[in-house]
Amino acid sequence: xxxxxxxxxxxxxxxxxxxxxxxxxxxxxxxxxxADTEFTVGLLSCDKKIxxxxxxxxxxxxxxxxxxxKEQVNLLCSLFDQDSYTISKNLDEFRNIGxxxxxxSEKANEICFDKVKTVQFLNKIGLGSPATFTTIExxxxxxxxxxxxxxxxxxxxxxxxFFAKKEIELTGCFDSELHIIQExxxxxxxxxxxxxDLHGKVISCVVKQKIKMRAGETDQAITVKDDNLLEIxxxxxxxxxxxxxxxxxxxxxxxxxxxxxILEFNPRFGGGYPLSHAAGAKFPELMxxxxxxxxxxxxxGQYQENLVMMKDVRAITISLDSISHDIKKFGTxxxx
Amino acid sequence: xxxxxxxxxxxxxxxxxxxxxxxxxxxxxxxxxxADTEFTVGLLSCDKKIxxxxxxxxxxxxxxxxxxxKEQVNLLCSLFDQDSYTISKNLDEFRNIGxxxxxxSEKANEICFDKVKTVQFLNKIGLGSPATFTTIExxxxxxxxxxxxxxxxxxxxxxxxFFAKKEIELTGCFDSELHIIQExxxxxxxxxxxxxDLHGKVISCVVKQKIKMRAGETDQAITVKDDNLLEIxxxxxxxxxxxxxxxxxxxxxxxxxxxxxILEFNPRFGGGYPLSHAAGAKFPELMxxxxxxxxxxxxxGQYQENLVMMKDVRAITISLDSISHDIKKFGTxxxx
Numbered sequence: 001x002x003x004x005x006x007x008x009x010x011x012x013x014x015x016x017x018x019x020x021x022x023x024x025x026x027x028x029x030x031x032x033x034x035a036d037t038e039f040t041v042g043l044l045s046c047d048k049k050i051x052x053x054x055x056x057x058x059x060x061x062x063x064x065x066x067x068x069x070k071e072q073v074n075l076l077c078s079l080f081d082q083d084s085y086t087i088s089k090n091l092d093e094f095r096n097i098g099x100x101x102x103x104x105s106e107k108a109n110e111i112c113f114d115k116v117k118t119v120q121f122l123n124k125i126g127l128g129s130p131a132t133f134t135t136i137e138x139x140x141x142x143x144x145x146x147x148x149x150x151x152x153x154x155x156x157x158x159x160x161x162f163f164a165k166k167e168i169e170l171t172g173c174f175d176s177e178l179h180i181i182q183e184x185x186x187x188x189x190x191x192x193x194x195x196x197d198l199h200g201k202v203i204s205c206v207v208k209q210k211i212k213m214r215a216g217e218t219d220q221a222i223t224v225k226d227d228n229l230l231e232i233x234x235x236x237x238x239x240x241x242x243x244x245x246x247x248x249x250x251x252x253x254x255x256x257x258x259x260x261x262i263l264e265f266n267p268r269f270g271g272g273y274p275l276s277h278a279a280g281a282k283f284p285e286l287m288x289x290x291x292x293x294x295x296x297x298x299x300x301g302q303y304q305e306n307l308v309m310m311k312d313v314r315a316i317t318i319s320l321d322s323i324s325h326d327i328k329k330f331g332t333x334x335x336x
Numbered sequence: 337x338x339x340x341x342x343x344x345x346x347x348x349x350x351x352x353x354x355x356x357x358x359x360x361x362x363x364x365x366x367x368x369x370x371a372d373t374e375f376t377v378g379l380l381s382c383d384k385k386i387x388x389x390x391x392x393x394x395x396x397x398x399x400x401x402x403x404x405x406k407e408q409v410n411l412l413c414s415l416f417d418q419d420s421y422t423i424s425k426n427l428d429e430f431r432n433i434g435x436x437x438x439x440x441s442e443k444a445n446e447i448c449f450d451k452v453k454t455v456q457f458l459n460k461i462g463l464g465s466p467a468t469f470t471t472i473e474x475x476x477x478x479x480x481x482x483x484x485x486x487x488x489x490x491x492x493x494x495x496x497x498f499f500a501k502k503e504i505e506l507t508g509c510f511d512s513e514l515h516i517i518q519e520x521x522x523x524x525x526x527x528x529x530x531x532x533d534l535h536g537k538v539i540s541c542v543v544k545q546k547i548k549m550r551a552g553e554t555d556q557a558i559t560v561k562d563d564n565l566l567e568i569x570x571x572x573x574x575x576x577x578x579x580x581x582x583x584x585x586x587x588x589x590x591x592x593x594x595x596x597x598i599l600e601f602n603p604r605f606g607g608g609y610p611l612s613h614a615a616g617a618k619f620p621e622l623m624x625x626x627x628x629x630x631x632x633x634x635x636x637g638q639y640q641e642n643l644v645m646m647k648d649v650r651a652i653t654i655s656l657d658s659i660s661h662d663i664k665k666f667g668t669x670x671x672x
Binding site for chain 1: 649
């Protein structure tokens with residue numbers, strides 16, 4: 001099985017996990033724009049390192065399709081939300097050339113991308129979410145007090161989020177075209193790593209408690225076993241499965257004394273996946289099975305508890321010359 | 337030589353570098369408070385893993401002194417600014433028990449800690465710095481326009497920094513008791529890794545160009561050789577040496593078409609040190625020499641250029657039980 005890890009960024013370990021799970025060839029791509037450059041550990045961990053045209057370019061999808069054909073890709077996976085969103089609008093084109101995209105449907109991506117739609121979706125499936133406002137007026141009319149969280153309405157992950165402690169800070173930073181206002185919750189932070197099969201059924205799921213966050217990412221966490229949370233995770237996963245999410249889903253939540261609040265969905269490998277992997281989540285193995293046409297048996301709840309993860313930041317160094325020789329450009333614009 | 341790496345946090349690689357440079361025993365500490373917990377990769381990389389009382393506790397310095405005596409520490413180094421600042425007020429107590437602290441003097445720490453003092457210091461030694469204001473009134477009277485950077489006046493590193501694009505954002509976020517306003521520079525970002533000997537003389541220095549930042553830390557960088565920048569680095573290092581800085585110093589700067597602007601000093605191993613190390617900076621080796629009483633020969637300018645660094649984030653996992661057995665508490669409060 002050949003797997004293409006699109007816009008792999010810093011996630012070299014995902015390539016390593018797929019290699020250990022038996023992938024024959026791993027192709028990594030970068031679009032060299034925005035947050036992604038060709039100097040990434042992710043690319044270095046792949047067998048083929050390819051620079052594609054920018055995700056926003058009209059040539060992007062065609063170049064990715066051509067690359068999939070050329071490298072006989074069986075399984076397509078994306079590590080970057082904006083990329084996943086773009087590909088999800090063209091899933092059938094990949095299926096038509098024999099590629100299995102383990103990616104969310106466009107509809108599932110929209111629910112993850114738009115925080116207001118996330119809240120509406122959670123209401124619909126009967127799960128809690130933070131009180132959310134699209135205007136200062138509606139916030140003022142509510143019984144929610146300061147501090148509040150101001151975050152981009154559209155966007156993945158906790159980027160560009162800030163806390164307003166009083167009215168002047170809120171009016172100073174809130175832009176009604178960009179932002180939403182959410183109540184600031186206090187409680188214990190958890191996350192789920194969920195894997196859906198091609199039919200949207202949850203086949204693997206790990207519950208983790210966050211110990212420490214750093215710059216919006218989980219720095220330290222511990223696996224926990226909790227029947228109530230596992231049940232919520234399955235409900236979330238299968239509800240997203242009903243609207244076409246297959247592949248990995250990362251869910252962030254707060255648990256207070258009385259309630260569980262789902263904060264957000266990231267429809268991809270979460271930044272804390274290595275902990276779930278070490279605890280026995282087996283996403284790459286199960287994903288390769290799906291690519292082979294095998295329907296994997298569910299291993300939900302089968303993982304090691306009380307396993308602690310600490311992120312370890314190391315530096316990879318390489319001379320400029322050897323990088324330049326190793327990375328190939330592919331696609332119309334990138335060749336220009 | 338035994339070395340104590342105080343509040344080592346995530347910097348496991350620093351312990352590894354000292355081990356390879358020939359350190360006999362490496363003691364790592366955590367104060368378990370604030371940003372630091374006992375679940376750190378740093379501690380795991382040390383031979384002895386010790387929980388001390390909180391840095392802010394009156395027992396902290398005494399506990400650290402006792403630990404130095406017990407473990408026959410030769411060299412003391414801190415990886416966390418607040419910790420370094422606290423220790424720097426008590427350097428003689430460590431010297432009196434035979435420990436060599438490779439740390440800034442209290443005065444040097446104050447200049448690094450207070451951004452207004454940093455600017456005054458730079459003016460005094462004839463180096464450029466961004467236009468800096470302590471009130472909105474003084475900013476309004478100047479010819480500096482938006483956007484501006486609002487950052488804590490007191491504080492190390494680029495934490496809690498934000499950009500104000502217009503007046504309402506500035507008034508919304510600026511607190512005159514906490515913040516300063518600085519002009520937003522555009523140019524190329526560089527940094528220096530400087531090592532001063534015990535007499536405040538620069539003995540190693542690497543110039544790096546930043547390729548990509550991520551959450552205030554250097555994610556990708558490349559070593560460069562530039563006589564002009566190297567000269568500035570030496571001037572900065574020796575000027576800090578004149579006020580008692582020995583040990584490592586990390587300096588951030590912007591270079592525009594016409595001028596060089598020093599942004600800030602971090603008087604410790606910088607987050608990008610692994611690149612300088614790979615390029616030949618040899619800080620641990622030179623620091624161990626100093627602890628042995630050898631005056632190391634300067635290797636300023638002797639490093640590999642065009643070496644590219646990419647940060648690689650991996651996850652270390654360990655069961656909760658084995659962590660708990662491995663880490664020892666030390667000091668009055670921590671034993672309670």
